[in-house]
Amino acid sequence: MNPARHIGTAVLSLLFILSAAPLRAQNSANDDGLSKVLIDGQNWELLAEGLGFTDGACSDAEGSFYFYDLGKGTAIRKISPDGKVSDFIKDMPKCSGLKFGPDGRLYACTQGPKKQLIAIEVPSGKITVLADNAQPNDLVVSHRGYAYYTDTGKGQVIIVDAKGGIRTGAGGINAPNGITLSPDQNTLAVSEYRGTNVWTFRVSADGSLDAGARTMTLRTPLNKADSGGDGSTTDAAGRYYVTSHIGIQMFDAAGRWSGVIAKPTDKGCVSITFAGPGHAYLYACASDKIFRRKTQAKGSLFFQTPEPAK
Numbered sequence: 001m002n003p004a005r006h007i008g009t010a011v012l013s014l015l016f017i018l019s020a021a022p023l024r025a026q027n028s029a030n031d032d033g034l035s036k037v038l039i040d041g042q043n044w045e046l047l048a049e050g051l052g053f054t055d056g057a058c059s060d061a062e063g064s065f066y067f068y069d070l071g072k073g074t075a076i077r078k079i080s081p082d083g084k085v086s087d088f089i090k091d092m093p094k095c096s097g098l099k100f101g102p103d104g105r106l107y108a109c110t111q112g113p114k115k116q117l118i119a120i121e122v123p124s125g126k127i128t129v130l131a132d133n134a135q136p137n138d139l140v141v142s143h144r145g146y147a148y149y150t151d152t153g154k155g156q157v158i159i160v161d162a163k164g165g166i167r168t169g170a171g172g173i174n175a176p177n178g179i180t181l182s183p184d185q186n187t188l189a190v191s192e193y194r195g196t197n198v199w200t201f202r203v204s205a206d207g208s209l210d211a212g213a214r215t216m217t218l219r220t221p222l223n224k225a226d227s228g229g230d231g232s233t234t235d236a237a238g239r240y241y242v243t244s245h246i247g248i249q250m251f252d253a254a255g256r257w258s259g260v261i262a263k264p265t266d267k268g269c270v271s272i273t274f275a276g277p278g279h280a281y282l283y284a285c286a287s288d289k290i291f292r293r294k295t296q297a298k299g300s301l302f303f304q305t306p307e308p309a310k
Helices: 003-018 025-029
Strands: 045-048 054-059 065-069 076-079 085-089 094-100 106-112 115-120 127-131 139-141 147-151 156-160 166-170 176-181 187-192 197-203 209-217 232-234 240-244 247-251 257-261 271-275 281-286 289-294
Touching (some): 045 076, 054 106, 054 281, 065 289, 094 139, 127 156, 139 176, 147 176, 156 176, 166 197, 176 240, 187 209, 187 232, 187 240, 232 271, 240 271
Parallel strands (some): 054 094, 054 271, 176 232
Antiparallel strands (some): 054 065, 076 085, 094 106, 106 115, 115 127, 156 166, 176 187, 187 197, 197 209, 232 240, 240 247, 271 281, 281 289
16 A cells, blocks of 8 residues: 555544544545545655755756755756756845746745845746735736736735736635646635635636635645644646645545645645656745656646856
């Protein structure tokens, strides 16, 4: 049996018996569950170690993976599909969120020296500030060019358009953190770090959000009242993946809870995305290490992006 699946099964069993948030009955019969994603004999593969605190999981159309080391780094780093680690763009601000946009620029939530939403030209590294004096945590960029970022402190989702227009898209969320889009770009999902919900919103043609609802319920550890819902991603089948205290929680396209993928290590795992050959590998920023594991799923939201100059 796959060790990771064995660990995940044990966690789910404990949660079913003891958790204050009981499992829904249909979870046990959910045909779109972990068996449709995990592969027997495939476990987490270590790609990089000796880092400080990794975040900002991001991928491009070719399957390369990008991240920032908030603990020790000064560069946005890249891991090619064959596992080679290199500096992508040096001398960058500290970034907690990274996503390529349809214009080929790399959008980032910066945490120092200033807190801003920026767009980085590739390969030059030229920075355009899209939102100054902001509090961005994580972000996603739509095909229409709208950037959505979570303001955890204010409980809001902020929308920034391609011309730099800024507006509040949604509020009243309990410490919003991870954020992702459905494959058809019509639904935005936002995880609560200090709560137990994943909110979904309908995305209009003008980028605005409405019909907000607590669609998915994140499970919590026995000794905590909050889920620690953090980084999020979506696969091409519309499944949602959310990092949390207990592991990477997965939901099907309808929002039904499908189970937990065990974290690569006992340390925090805060950011994930699909990358690698065929975008069939789930990559994880796990504290001071980067891991990936092959899956039956394939990621969504990829854009063709130019390579930096050698």
